[in-house]
Amino acid sequence: MFSALGGSVTTFLAFVVALSVIVSVHEYGxxxxxxxxxxxxxxxxLGFGPVVFxxxxxxxxxxxxxxxxxxxxxxxxxxxxxxxxxxxxxxxxARNTMEGAPLWARSATVSAGPIFxxxxxxxxFAGIAMFNGSAKEPLTxxxxxxxxxxxxxxxxxxxxxxxxxxxxxxxxxxxxxQLLRELPVQSNVDYLLRRNGEEMxxxxxxxxxxVVVQLAPQSAAYESGFRPGDVITHVNGKPIxxxxxxxxxxxxxxxxxLPLTVWRDGEVMDFTLSAKRVDxxxxxxxxxxxxxxxxxxxxxxxxxxxxxxxGQAMNAGVNMTWxxxxxxxxxxxxxxxxxxxxxxxxxxxxxxxxxxxMARQGLENFVxxxxxxxxxxxxxxxFPIPVLDGGHLTFYAYEAVxxxxxxxxxxxxxxxxGLTVILSLTVFALTNDLFCP
Numbered sequence: 001m002f003s004a005l006g007g008s009v010t011t012f013l014a015f016v017v018a019l020s021v022i023v024s025v026h027e028y029g030x031x032x033x034x035x036x037x038x039x040x041x042x043x044x045x046l047g048f049g050p051v052v053f054x055x056x057x058x059x060x061x062x063x064x065x066x067x068x069x070x071x072x073x074x075x076x077x078x079x080x081x082x083x084x085x086x087x088x089x090x091x092x093x094a095r096n097t098m099e100g101a102p103l104w105a106r107s108a109t110v111s112a113g114p115i116f117x118x119x120x121x122x123x124x125f126a127g128i129a130m131f132n133g134s135a136k137e138p139l140t141x142x143x144x145x146x147x148x149x150x151x152x153x154x155x156x157x158x159x160x161x162x163x164x165x166x167x168x169x170x171x172x173x174x175x176x177x178q179l180l181r182e183l184p185v186q187s188n189v190d191y192l193l194r195r196n197g198e199e200m201x202x203x204x205x206x207x208x209x210x211v212v213v214q215l216a217p218q219s220a221a222y223e224s225g226f227r228p229g230d231v232i233t234h235v236n237g238k239p240i241x242x243x244x245x246x247x248x249x250x251x252x253x254x255x256x257x258l259p260l261t262v263w264r265d266g267e268v269m270d271f272t273l274s275a276k277r278v279d280x281x282x283x284x285x286x287x288x289x290x291x292x293x294x295x296x297x298x299x300x301x302x303x304x305x306x307x308x309x310x311g312q313a314m315n316a317g318v319n320m321t322w323x324x325x326x327x328x329x330x331x332x333x334x335x336x337x338x339x340x341x342x343x344x345x346x347x348x349x350x351x352x353x354x355x356x357x358m359a360r361q362g363l364e365n366f367v368x369x370x371x372x373x374x375x376x377x378x379x380x381x382x383f384p385i386p387v388l389d390g391g392h393l394t395f396y397a398y399e400a401v402x403x404x405x406x407x408x409x410x411x412x413x414x415x416x417x418g419l420t421v422i423l424s425l426t427v428f429a430l431t432n433d434l435f436c437p
Contacts, residue, residue, distance in 0.1 A: 011356025014366065016069045018355045020046060022117065022374045023072040026381070029116030030074045030109055035059075037105035040096045043075040070348075076109075103396055110392045117378030118321055124371035126317030128364060133305030134312070138194075139167045140304035147231050148263040149187075149205035153301055154195065161192035162207055180208050185242045204300075210246040211298045214365065217357030218350070219294020220273040226295065227264065228361060234261035243297035250275045251291050258293075276437065279340040285330050287340050324375040343436035347429030386418025 024046055031041050040059065045051075047066030054064035066072075078097030093100030098109070141157040159167050163183045168174040183189070183206075191202045210232035215222040232240055235249040236259055250258065253275060260271045275291040282288055308316070334340045346354070351373065358369040381389040391414070399405050406414070 008356055010359060011352055014355040014359035015352035018366070018370050018373060019071070020069055021370055022120070022377050025116050025120045025374065026113040026377060027072045027074050029112035029114075031061075033112035034074070034076060034098070034105075034109040037101060037108055038096060039098055039101050039105060039109055040077040041074050042077050042079075043073075045075070046072045048072075103399060107393060107396050110389050110396070113389055114378035114381045117374045117381070121321045121324070121371045121375040121378070122314065122317040124317070124367055124374070125320040126313040128368060128371075129316040130308050130310070130313040131364075133307050135303040136306050137169050142302040142304040144301045145211055145298060146229060146265065147205070147209055147211060147300065148233060148266075149209065149300075151300060152202045152204040153191070153193075156195070156304070157191075157202075158194040159191055160194060160199070161190075163189050180242075180244065183207075185245055187241055206242045207300050208243045208297060209300060210240050210243045210295075211300075212295050213298035214296035214361060215357070216292070216294035216296070217354040219292065220276055221294045222357060224271050224273045226262070226271070229264070231263045232260050232295075233263050233268075235259070237261075246295075246297075250293055253291065255291055277341075279331075279334075279344055281327050281330065285326070287330070287334050289340070320371075321375050324372055325379055328376065328379055341436075342428075343432050345429050345432055347426060347431075347433045349430065349433035353433075385421055386414040387422055388418065391415075391418050 027044065027046075031044055034041060041061045043062045043064065045064045045066055047069045048071060049066050049068040051064045051066055054062055056062050076098040078093055078099055095101060098106060101109075139159040141153045141155055141159065143155065144151050144153060161167060162179065165179050165182060166172075166174075168176055168179060185206065187205065188203050189206055191204065191207075193200055193202055212221070212226055212228055212230040212232070214228060215226055232246055234240060235246060240246055240249070255275050255277070257272050257274050260273065262269045262271055273293060275293045277289055278292040278294075279287045279289050280292075331340070331344060335342050335344060355366075355369065359366040382393075384390045384394040386392075386394075395406055395411070395414075405411075
């Protein structure tokens with residue numbers, strides 16, 4: 001397994017840290033809401049297997065760190081096991097146990113784990129949005145990126161027009177992406193600026209050169225050794241002035257080896273890589289398959305920003321979390337229907353590799369990935385599969401309708417079936433990690 005991860009200590013540690021944060025929040029949700037609901041906990045464990053360290057708090061709960069840091073659990077008083085599926089005792093369960101608590105308390109306790117995962121994601125995305133701020137209007141030049149072109153822009157310049165096209169605002173129908181597509185690709189572009197209160201025209205490089213801002217994990221560019229800050233200057237020996245030209249060249253190659261010349265802090269380097277087919281979500285909820293090398297492009301400069309209010313940041317966090325949830329359902333539907341490849345489902349090795357890749361690209365990227373993974377874990381746990389939280393909630397819904405609990409025999413069968421489903425999905429995803437391109 002370690003060899004499959006690339007033998008990287010960074011990858012292993014990043015995976016453990018990401019998983020530990022998400023599991024801790026998830027299980028703490030179960031614990032604290034259970035406590036508020038009158039259900040006592042015997043054990044709160046981060047990890048499985050032999051106990052490395054533990055202590056008992058004043059409520060009698062044992063908090064422990066176990067040797068295998070790939071999950072965790074809360075064992076409530078009276079539970080037969082860590083899955084909280086019931087007690088082996090034949091006596092009437094006490095009120096402070098999961099089995100003896102009223103239906104509302106059990107439902108709230110089980111629901112809290114996924115809900116806390118969603119809250120964590122919202123707070124992460126809101127925090128990142130507040131930290132980065134929102135682009136000023138009109139578009140303002142912030143920090144100039146390090147590129148192999150002469151740039152006559154200055155921090156603080158307000159960009160009013162580019163190539164004779166008015167720079168759009170949030171309220172305009174024209175988007176900045178559409179402006180870039182309408183803009184002629186040439187080495188010298190006219191910018192109408194407002195500098196120190198005076199309007200002027202400056203001629204300089206294309207606003208969207210092929211500069212690398214971020215790398216997609218497991219992509220051709222990442223695996224070939226590209227770094228954020230690289231600028232692609234030539235493709236097949238032909239000069240590249242704009243990121244759009246790079247996209248067109250990658251699509252035209254259709255996966256064939258593509259020679260690229262890269263400028264990196266004054267040094268010129270040559271790479272040859274082959275694009276991979278990627279299923280990309282679309283605004284309408286569908287997917288489109290394209291050839292990609294895994295580069296997120298940036299502008300000639302970083303736009304100046306203004307601070308978001310707390311409400312705006314929280315709104316951004318909620319919208320991002322909902323986007324991941326809706327995108328996940330769309331992806332599962334399209335995989336089930338055969339519209340996109342089942343290789344889009346990653347297992348533990350794939351998640352570990354992405355964890356390491358995001359950690360290497362900086363703390364913000366790594367924290368952002370934790371937010372994405374936390375949403376995915378919360379959503380997965382709500383699936384109505386016995387063993388998962390969603391399976392418990394399904395049992396509680398049955399109890400609410402029929403006024404009786406499932407029989408122990410039925411419960412045992414369903415839990416076994418649910419565990420079989422989860423193990424089968426895990427094996428399938430692990431197979432994807434090992435054999436998908």
